[in-house]
Amino acid sequence: MERTKKVSIRGKSLGTTQPLICTPLVGSDTDQIMSEVAKIRPKEPDMVEWRVDFFKNLGNTTAVIETASKIREALGRIPLLFTIRSEKEGGQPISLTEKEKMQLYAKVCESGNIDLIDCELFHDDEELLWLRQVSKEYDVRLILSYHHFHLTPGYEEILNKLLKAESYGADMAKVAVMPTSTDDVLVLLKATQDAHKQMNIPIITISMGNLGAITRMIGWFFGSSVTFAVGENHSAPGQIPIDDLKTVLKIIQRSAGV
Numbered sequence: 001m002e003r004t005k006k007v008s009i010r011g012k013s014l015g016t017t018q019p020l021i022c023t024p025l026v027g028s029d030t031d032q033i034m035s036e037v038a039k040i041r042p043k044e045p046d047m048v049e050w051r052v053d054f055f056k057n058l059g060n061t062t063a064v065i066e067t068a069s070k071i072r073e074a075l076g077r078i079p080l081l082f083t084i085r086s087e088k089e090g091g092q093p094i095s096l097t098e099k100e101k102m103q104l105y106a107k108v109c110e111s112g113n114i115d116l117i118d119c120e121l122f123h124d125d126e127e128l129l130w131l132r133q134v135s136k137e138y139d140v141r142l143i144l145s146y147h148h149f150h151l152t153p154g155y156e157e158i159l160n161k162l163l164k165a166e167s168y169g170a171d172m173a174k175v176a177v178m179p180t181s182t183d184d185v186l187v188l189l190k191a192t193q194d195a196h197k198q199m200n201i202p203i204i205t206i207s208m209g210n211l212g213a214i215t216r217m218i219g220w221f222f223g224s225s226v227t228f229a230v231g232e233n234h235s236a237p238g239q240i241p242i243d244d245l246k247t248v249l250k251i252i253q254r255s256a257g258v
């Protein structure tokens with residue numbers, strides 16, 4: 001099991017035999033979010049994702065940046081991922097246009113409060129390349145992602161999404177899809193393994209829901225470098241509590257001799 005594609009963020013390495021555990025923040029205002037942070041911190045996640053599409057003041061850039069700064073301060077050295085998930089890929093309805101969304105990503109990169117951003121691959125070439133350039137300028141890692149909350153596309157399509165993310169210069173490529181059968185779960189894992197062998201950046205893959213929950217525990221074995229778990233609240237179906245996940249990971253890693 002070779003793991004050579006390392007990306008380091010605040011001393012945490014992705015792309016190793018140790019998957020990073022990321023817990024989401026889904027509060028709708030700053031107080032709720034800060035209370036989530038306070039409850040999550042003692043559970044020691046490797047990374048925290050702020051799902052900004054849940055934030056009701058999303059249209060107010062100053063409020064977003066102030067909240068990001070508070071989260072940053074409370075997290076200490078834990079890397080912070082900033083995500084605006086679109087409604088069509090399983091996020092909350094928001095009032096921002098795609099252009100405004102891109103501008104917000106850029107402003108937040110510039111603020112110095114975040115370590116990574118997650119942007120969906122459906123944006124056009126120009127927007128993706130622009131965001132890549134801006135995030136690089138401010139030393140923010142870029143995850144380019146694809147989600148489907150109703151089905152699992154075929155093997156080729158999953159692989160192509162991951163390769164596409166790499167072709168835009170992403171630091172990481174992510175796919176999260178919904179299985180309707182255990183076959184779908186195997187398709188996701190096979191695509192994970194093959195993408196991991198072919199690609200030069202770390203990948204993150206998830207099969208969601210109850211059927212896919214197993215991938216949150218074993219995906220790393222096939223090449224997925226981050227797994228999402230519940231710290232205080234969940235942000236997608238199938239996430240399991242961080243303490244359970246840590247226990248399971250320890251057992252699997254010990255058994256696998258890694």
Ligand SMILES: O=C1C[C@@](O)(C(=O)O)C[C@@H](O)[C@@H]1O
Nearest residue numbers: 024083176206208228235236
């Ligand atoms: O893309 C992902 C993965 C995810 O959808 C999951 O299934 O754990 C959870 C989201 O918050 C995150 O942005």
